[in-house]
Amino acid sequence: MGGFLAAIPGAVAQGIIWGVMAIGVFITFRVLDVADLTVDGTMSTGGAVAVLCVTNGMNVWLSMIIAFLAGCVAGFVTGVFHTKFGIPAILAGILTQLSLYSINLRILGGKANQPLNARNYSLVFSLGDIPRSLIFGAIFVVATIAILYWFFGTELGHGIRATGCNEAMARSNGINTDVNKVIGLVLSNGIVALSGAMLCQYQGFADVNMGRGAIVIGLAAVIIGEVIFGKIFKNFALKLLAVTLGGVVYYFVITLVLRLGLNANDLKLFTAIVVALFLGIPYWRAKIASKTVKNKEVRD
Numbered sequence: 001m002g003g004f005l006a007a008i009p010g011a012v013a014q015g016i017i018w019g020v021m022a023i024g025v026f027i028t029f030r031v032l033d034v035a036d037l038t039v040d041g042t043m044s045t046g047g048a049v050a051v052l053c054v055t056n057g058m059n060v061w062l063s064m065i066i067a068f069l070a071g072c073v074a075g076f077v078t079g080v081f082h083t084k085f086g087i088p089a090i091l092a093g094i095l096t097q098l099s100l101y102s103i104n105l106r107i108l109g110g111k112a113n114q115p116l117n118a119r120n121y122s123l124v125f126s127l128g129d130i131p132r133s134l135i136f137g138a139i140f141v142v143a144t145i146a147i148l149y150w151f152f153g154t155e156l157g158h159g160i161r162a163t164g165c166n167e168a169m170a171r172s173n174g175i176n177t178d179v180n181k182v183i184g185l186v187l188s189n190g191i192v193a194l195s196g197a198m199l200c201q202y203q204g205f206a207d208v209n210m211g212r213g214a215i216v217i218g219l220a221a222v223i224i225g226e227v228i229f230g231k232i233f234k235n236f237a238l239k240l241l242a243v244t245l246g247g248v249v250y251y252f253v254i255t256l257v258l259r260l261g262l263n264a265n266d267l268k269l270f271t272a273i274v275v276a277l278f279l280g281i282p283y284w285r286a287k288i289a290s291k292t293v294k295n296k297e298v299r300d
Contacts, residue, residue, distance in 0.1 A: 007259070008252070008255065009130045009131075009134065010127070010130055011251045011254070012134060012248055012251070012252070013125075013130050013133040013134050013137055013202065014202065015247045015249070015250060015251035015252065016134070016137035016138065016140075016141060016244065016247065017125070017137060017199050017202060017247075018195065018217055018218075018221060018247040018250070018251065019141065019243065019244030019245070019246065019247030020140060020144060020191065020194065020195040020198065020244065021039070021043060021191070021195035021196070021214060021217070021221075021247070022217075022218045022221035022222055022244065022246060022247045023145070023191055023240055023243055024039065024187075024188040024189065024190075024191035024192035024195065025039060025188070025215065025218030025219060025221075025222055026218075026239075026240065026243045027184055027187055027188040027191070028184060028185065029218075029222060030164075030222065030239075031152070031160065031161055031184065032160065032180075032181060032184040032185070032188075033164040034089045034164070034181065034184070034185070035089055035090045035093070036075075036078065036090075036093045036188065036215075037090060037093035037094050037097055038074055038075060038078045038100075038185070038192075039097075039189065039211065039215050040097050040212055040214050040215055041074065041096060041097035041098075041099075041100030041101065041104070041211060042070075042071040042189040042196065042211065043192055043195065043196040043199075043210060043214040044100065044101075044104045044196060044206070044209065044211035044212075045070050045071060045074055045100055045103070045104055045193050045196065046067040046193030046194060046195065046196025046197045046200075047196040047199060047200035047206035047210055047211075048104045048108050048114075048196075048200075048206050048208070049063070049070045049197070050064060050066075050067045050116075050196070050197035050200050050201065051108070051114045051116045051200055051205070051206040052107055052108070052114075053067075054116060054121050054123070055114070055116065055121070060123055060124055060201070061124070063197065064124070064197045067193050067194060067196065067197035068190045068191070068193055068197070069190065070193055071190040071191070071193020071194065071196075072187070072189060072190035072193075074096055074100060074189050075182075075185040075186040075187070075188055075190060076185070076186050077096050077099075078092045078093050078096040078185050078189070079092075079181055079182030079184075080182065081095060081096065082181065083178040083181055083182055101208065104208045105208055108206065112207060112208050112209070113205050113206060113207040114205060114206050115205045116200055116201060116204055116205055116206065117204060118201075123201040124198070124201060125137070125198050125199075125201040125202040126202065126204075127202055133202055137198070140198065141244050144191065145237050145240045145244075146237075148237075148240060149236060149237040149240070151187075156183070159175045159180050160184050163177045163180040163181060192218075196210065196211060213268055213271070216271050216272060216275060217250065219275050219279075220246070220250050220271055220274055220278070221243055221244075221246035221247035221250050222243050222246060223246070223275060223278040224246035224249050224274075224278055225239075225243045225244070225245055225246025225247075225249075226242060226243075226246070227278050227281050227282070228242070228245075228249065229241075229242035229245060229246075250271075250274070254270075254271075257270065
């Protein structure tokens with residue numbers, strides 16, 4: 001029990017980092033209503049770019065900005081594939097993700113991973129300094145939510161949300177839905193790459209496969225946040241906060257089940273089961289509510 005309690009701060013810090021990634025997933029999955037698999041590649045891209053920049057003497061803050069921009073470029077490519085080439089969004093994301101594997105290998109100098117030791121570089125996040133990671137993680141979450149809340153309150157932001165709600169209606173009102181989709185994908189993947197830059201610092205290395213399965217973890221955070229906090233958090237900013245808290249809850253549960261003896265090789269299976277269950281909860285609730293209403297009508 002003592003070991004589990006000692007592991008909680010680290011789980012929260014890692015959950016916050018993945019919560020930032022989940023915010024990026026939320027933008028495409030909930031706001032744009034698009035299934036984007038690019039994130040599995042851009043997570044690694046953000047980490048690879050950050051490591052390359054930092055190890056070559058660049059300031060860590062500037063490195064994270066460049067990582068964010070690299071993710072934006074990847075999102076732009078997916079957006080162009082989808083809107084200009086007519087490729088379905090899910091396939092466009094797969095194509096970009098596939099190409100990013102080779103690009104990430106090149107960024108990492110042909111190696112599968114590159115170390116980033118906190119003893120040699122001045123990093124913002126570090127597994128060896130969890131309190132600092134928690135503080136800066138919280139700052140990043142608050143800043144990200146504040147910026148997105150402002151952005152999606154602008155005319156352009158409302159246009160993106162309208163595109164996701166009803167594309168045909170948005171187009172009939174003169175909104176360029178293709179441009180809005182591209183902007184949404186750019187913003188989403190930029191945030192995901194930023195979380196990759198945060199994660200590589202925290203774990204002390206960047207790996208070409210560090211983003212594999214990121215979309216599933218992101219979805220888990222989004223769904224868990226919605227199911228647990230959905231009835232409380234109605235405001236858009238609070239919904240983004242719920243997504244981040246979903247990431248924290250997810251990693252809290254992961255830490256717990258690992259302490260209880262779950263084989264680490266089964267984590268992907270466990271995550272898939274968790275996502276499936278939480279995705280099914282709203283459906284089951286609707287079915288039960290519908291059945292209750294029908295039974296009441298029959299009795300009346």
